[in-house]
Amino acid sequence: MPVNRRHTLAELVAPCRYYNEKTNRRITFEWALISGENDSVERASELGRFLRGLKCHVNLIPLNPTSGFAGQAPPSRSPAANLFVDELARYGVPATLRVRRGIDIDAGCGQLANKALKEKAAAAGRGAVAA
Numbered sequence: 001m002p003v004n005r006r007h008t009l010a011e012l013v014a015p016c017r018y019y020n021e022k023t024n025r026r027i028t029f030e031w032a033l034i035s036g037e038n039d040s041v042e043r044a045s046e047l048g049r050f051l052r053g054l055k056c057h058v059n060l061i062p063l064n065p066t067s068g069f070a071g072q073a074p075p076s077r078s079p080a081a082n083l084f085v086d087e088l089a090r091y092g093v094p095a096t097l098r099v100r101r102g103i104d105i106d107a108g109c110g111q112l113a114n115k116a117l118k119e120k121a122a123a124a125g126r127g128a129v130a131a
Contacts, residue, residue, distance in 0.1 A: 020055045027056045044084040048091030058095040
């Protein structure tokens with residue numbers, strides 16, 4: 001996300017805690033699970049320690065296949081994904097493992113935007129040729 005270029009996670013946790021204190025509302029975090037990259041118990045422990053004590057929820061989203069990115073998603077109900085959820089729970093951080101839908105027709109999260117960008121680029125290329 002663009003915000004990651006401007007602020008580190010360490011810089012963002014204090015405003016999140018402030019928001020919790022002032023509003024008593026839960027913050028939802030999205031975590032795209034990438035097989036072999038960030039789906040390990042060790043990563044879950046790091047995330048759990050980071051979010052411990054924060055009124056929050058983590059949506060775990062298995063990565064959808066997207067052209068231009070070589071990362072792979074763990075199966076939705078893989079042992080690694082379930083261990084990730086369990087490890088977050090050890091730190092008092094609730095998490096939901098999302099079910100992947102629409103990937104067979106390139107309609108999953110991230111896939112539609114990627115498809116639209118490709119179509120726009122192709123249309124722009126055709127327009128340049130016709131001019």
